[in-house]
Amino acid sequence: xxxxxxxxxxxxxxxxxxxxxxxxxxxxxxxxxxxxxxxxxxxxxxxxxxxxxxxxxxxxxxxxxxxxxxxxxxxxxxxxxxxxxxxxxxxxxxxxxxxxxxxxxx
Numbered sequence: 001x002x003x004x005x006x007x008x009x010x011x012x013x014x015x016x017x018x019x020x021x022x023x024x025x026x027x028x029x030x031x032x033x034x035x036x037x038x039x040x041x042x043x044x045x046x047x048x049x050x051x052x053x054x055x056x057x058x059x060x061x062x063x064x065x066x067x068x069x070x071x072x073x074x075x076x077x078x079x080x081x082x083x084x085x086x087x088x089x090x091x092x093x094x095x096x097x098x099x100x101x102x103x104x105x106x
Contacts, residue, residue, distance in 0.1 A: 005038065009046040013063060017056035024058070031066045040074045041086060048093045057102045064097040064105045 009031070016027045035043045044067065051063030071079060071090065079086055100106055 002042065005034070005042065006046050006049055009034065010050040013047075013051040013054065013059050016051075016062040017054075017058045024062075028062065031062070032069070035066055035070050035073070040070050043070050044086070044090060048089060052093050052096060057100075057105065060097070060100060061102060061105045064100075067093065067097070 012027050012030055012034075015023055016031075018024060018027075031047075034046075038046075047063050047067050047070070051059050054060055054063070067090075079090055097105055
């Protein structure tokens with residue numbers, strides 16, 4: 001299931017760059033459902049792998065928003081005090097999003 005989740009998230013994030021508002025709204029709904037129904041660690045890995053380095057601004061913004069939702073759900077203190085692997089993944093991603101050229105992504 002992990003491989004299917006990664007592939008699905010990549011495709012959904014790619015669709016987040018569409019100009020059609022209805023498609024973007026449905027992508028947000030699907031990613032919100034994914035974030036709430038899979039383990040937070042799995043959601044973080046899939047989001048980072050799928051959209052952190054994408055060239056489209058809207059995709060990076062969508063990735064940052066849903067990653068922020070996962071972090072809020074898990075509580076930042078738990079992420080930093082939990083496993084080292086989680087902190088090693090989330091901190092560089094957060095730093096990269098904070099330095100993004102788009103204000104919406106930051």
